[in-house]
Amino acid sequence: MPLNILGVETSCDETAAAVVQDGHRVLSNVIHSQVELHKRWRGVVPEVASRSHTERILSIVTQALEDAALEPDELDAVAVTHRPGMVGCLLVGMAAAKAICWRFSKPLIGVDHVQAHVHSGLLAEPDMPLPALCLVASGGHTALYHLHEPGRSERLGTTRDDAAGEALDKGAALLGLPYAGGPSIQDAAVGGDRAAHKFPRTLLDKGSLDFSFSGLKTALLYKLAPPGKPKPAAPPSAAEVQDLAASYQEAVVDVLIAKLRRAAQGRGVRSLCIGGGVAKNARLRERLAADPHLGSLRLVMPPMSLCADNGAMIAGLGTILFRAGAVSPLDLDAVATAQTDGKAKVRRRTPR
Numbered sequence: 001m002p003l004n005i006l007g008v009e010t011s012c013d014e015t016a017a018a019v020v021q022d023g024h025r026v027l028s029n030v031i032h033s034q035v036e037l038h039k040r041w042r043g044v045v046p047e048v049a050s051r052s053h054t055e056r057i058l059s060i061v062t063q064a065l066e067d068a069a070l071e072p073d074e075l076d077a078v079a080v081t082h083r084p085g086m087v088g089c090l091l092v093g094m095a096a097a098k099a100i101c102w103r104f105s106k107p108l109i110g111v112d113h114v115q116a117h118v119h120s121g122l123l124a125e126p127d128m129p130l131p132a133l134c135l136v137a138s139g140g141h142t143a144l145y146h147l148h149e150p151g152r153s154e155r156l157g158t159t160r161d162d163a164a165g166e167a168l169d170k171g172a173a174l175l176g177l178p179y180a181g182g183p184s185i186q187d188a189a190v191g192g193d194r195a196a197h198k199f200p201r202t203l204l205d206k207g208s209l210d211f212s213f214s215g216l217k218t219a220l221l222y223k224l225a226p227p228g229k230p231k232p233a234a235p236p237s238a239a240e241v242q243d244l245a246a247s248y249q250e251a252v253v254d255v256l257i258a259k260l261r262r263a264a265q266g267r268g269v270r271s272l273c274i275g276g277g278v279a280k281n282a283r284l285r286e287r288l289a290a291d292p293h294l295g296s297l298r299l300v301m302p303p304m305s306l307c308a309d310n311g312a313m314i315a316g317l318g319t320i321l322f323r324a325g326a327v328s329p330l331d332l333d334a335v336a337t338a339q340t341d342g343k344a345k346v347r348r349r350t351p352r
């Protein structure tokens with residue numbers, strides 16, 4: 001009998017639901033991005049996001065079931081992001097997931113969103129050799145994980161200030177480019193000179209696997225408006241923005257790759273996978289594919305639909321947890337912060 005799990009994701013600004021069969025067959029993957037809604041504020045406004053989730057969640061879940069040609073009672077379980085994220089947003093997806101579980105007597109599986117990104121390589125390529133090194137880079141998180149086995153990962157390093165996506169979003173705002181900054185900078189950088197501007201590559205202490213992007217953002221700010229000097233009369237020209245965007249993006253990519261190289265050294269990992277919105281970046285993908293220091297590792301770059309926030313990755317990790325016997329109570333709480341140990345909390349299922 002196939003195992004069908006519905007995954008529901010509303011932790012940030014994507015309302016998403018998907019059905020995954022047997023842990024790797026994505027039967028449906030419906031994602032509604034609120035990016036247009038938040039553009040005018042250049043960032044996600046929590047209250048606006050949770051209201052939009054409330055308006056859409058039922059149609060998104062219904063669509064995911066319809067696309068998968070399944071009725072709710074044909075599901076084996078419902079997995080839902082319950083951490084980390086904006087609590088008002090998490091609660092919308094959780095209320096929907098709990099309602100389905102209650103009505104159709106299905107087990108509920110609470111999933112950590114960052115861990116779902118960590119496991120998205122396994123969803124894209126179930127035969128990905130383990131252990132693997134996983135980079136999660138998004139608007140809210142930038143961290144490196146050692147994925148020992150499904151459901152067990154160890155965090156090797158994380159950002160001490162801004163996330164990589166946040167640095168791109170804020171950099172784009174400084175350059176007058178639209179939100180979301182990652183894709184805007186990627187587009188603006190096409191044809192630009194990556195070496196035109198020297199930006200810092202903050203690598204922190206020797207051997208550190210943490211990240212820091214706030215200095216990069218400040219460097220761009222000072223380049224555009226040097227402190228102590230009169231404010232420039234005009235914004236940078238299109239050609240200047242092109243070079244600035246290319247140089248800025250290159251600095252972000254350089255840091256991510258330098259940390260991946262460091263983390264891969266002496267760890268005996270067999271694969272390298274990337275996840276999170278920044279994993280969609282074309283320059284990062286191109287550089288990773290050509291990197292001579294990482295060439296011995298199996299490189300897993302999930303399709304775009306599994307990189308940014310999506311329900312399939314929640315259902316994917318949900319399947320791993322379900323198979324391990326993990327089930328959550330119906331009074332499961334929303335939690336703003338991520339799990340720190342990367343271990344699935346396993347509670348034995350009570351027989352139904």
Ligand code: KG4
Binds near residue numbers: 137166168276281
């Ligand atoms: O994973 P995600 O969809 O949501 C969060 O959990 O944050 O990631 C969103 C982030 C934003 O910062 C956005 O600018 C960035 O991912 N992003 C990109 C690209 N597409 C989205 N960054 C670089 N290149 C892209 N093509």
Ligand code: ZN
Binds near residue numbers: 113117138277
């Ligand atoms: Zn995410």
